[in-house]
Amino acid sequence: MINFGRVVAVDMGASSAKAVMGRATANAVAVDGYARIPLPADYKSFDAIKDKDAVVRAMKPALADAGIKGGKCILSISTSDIIARPMVLPDMPEQSLRENIMYELNQYVPVDTERYAVDYKAVRETEGEGSAERMYIIAAAISRTLLQDAADVVRRLGLSVYAIDLDFNALARFFAFIDRADGAAGSDAMVLDIGHEFTQVIIYNADKIYINRIINHGSYDVDILIASALDSDPDDVSNRKYNPSPDNRHEVYDAIINVFEDVAAEAIRIMDYFNARYRGHTIERVYLSGGGAYISGICEYMGQALGMPVSLPESGQWLKLRHGGDSFNIPDFATALGLLLKGE
Numbered sequence: 001m002i003n004f005g006r007v008v009a010v011d012m013g014a015s016s017a018k019a020v021m022g023r024a025t026a027n028a029v030a031v032d033g034y035a036r037i038p039l040p041a042d043y044k045s046f047d048a049i050k051d052k053d054a055v056v057r058a059m060k061p062a063l064a065d066a067g068i069k070g071g072k073c074i075l076s077i078s079t080s081d082i083i084a085r086p087m088v089l090p091d092m093p094e095q096s097l098r099e100n101i102m103y104e105l106n107q108y109v110p111v112d113t114e115r116y117a118v119d120y121k122a123v124r125e126t127e128g129e130g131s132a133e134r135m136y137i138i139a140a141a142i143s144r145t146l147l148q149d150a151a152d153v154v155r156r157l158g159l160s161v162y163a164i165d166l167d168f169n170a171l172a173r174f175f176a177f178i179d180r181a182d183g184a185a186g187s188d189a190m191v192l193d194i195g196h197e198f199t200q201v202i203i204y205n206a207d208k209i210y211i212n213r214i215i216n217h218g219s220y221d222v223d224i225l226i227a228s229a230l231d232s233d234p235d236d237v238s239n240r241k242y243n244p245s246p247d248n249r250h251e252v253y254d255a256i257i258n259v260f261e262d263v264a265a266e267a268i269r270i271m272d273y274f275n276a277r278y279r280g281h282t283i284e285r286v287y288l289s290g291g292g293a294y295i296s297g298i299c300e301y302m303g304q305a306l307g308m309p310v311s312l313p314e315s316g317q318w319l320k321l322r323h324g325g326d327s328f329n330i331p332d333f334a335t336a337l338g339l340l341l342k343g344e
Helices: 052-065 094-108 144-156 167-182 221-231 247-276 299-308 334-341
Strands: 007-012 016-024 028-037 073-075 083-090 116-126 134-144 159-163 188-195 199-205 207-217 285-288 317-322
Touching: 007 144, 007 159, 007 334, 016 052, 028 052, 028 334, 052 144, 073 144, 073 167, 083 094, 083 207, 094 116, 094 134, 116 144, 116 207, 134 144, 134 167, 134 188, 134 207, 144 159, 159 207, 159 221, 167 199, 167 207, 167 285, 167 334, 188 247, 199 247, 207 247, 221 247, 247 299, 285 299
Parallel strands: 007 073, 028 317, 073 159, 188 285
Antiparallel strands: 007 016, 016 028, 083 134, 116 134, 188 199, 199 207
């Protein structure tokens, strides 16, 4: 990998931006500064940032307070409109590979290359002795305008865009790093990244991404149900899903179960599809990440629903925080840490 040195990783989510400044090696991540920044409601559409001035006003002072004032930036922006598909193809020259990938993508949704930027990650692997090499590919198409708008925001914050990555690729990179740190590398795992608007499902093994899917339920759906039960505004009750009080515990848990029954059912369908498509592979563990990973009881509920261990990523010897880390919630910063690891 290219060694970028100290960089700033910026993960622009649906409701907040997470920024991490630091360095990464094969075995450790050093974080010199970080910030979680609430963004204006509905600041972006599916294919553009609607009010870049408002985003800059929200992010600039928060980055300054965190000591992040300039440098090279690795950027991602989260959107449910991304077109992402896994593929397994025989080994072939680069030009033929790209043509085949575009053909496969267009079988799902016609991809207008004037509107969408297309990229892919290909990992060559030989299944067994005497077998031909084949390529595990995850290909994605995302709005060019959305990427350009996000890059413009970052430049206006005094950062230079060194690389742009996809959030699911950054997440898979981060959790593969955690697997290595925990001695669990080489086995299949799943990530449920619970965001504000949607939950992203990623199944991976080391540097291969087998599946990436979007489930259109996120933590805000829980807020809406709690607010409806309590005759309140969703923004006023958003913290209750993390720490329900005795007087509203029933309403909170009903909301959580109503939303995550659907998430669990869809995750099980994705797991069944994976087991059918990739014979001989078995998912051994499930991680939660994103702002919704701390919803009260969510680990236990998803573990029971999926029938396997579900856990949050934890800090260890691999993480070096320059300053106190009381507000550094690893699941919330998982994508940003994965971006930082791109500069390993």
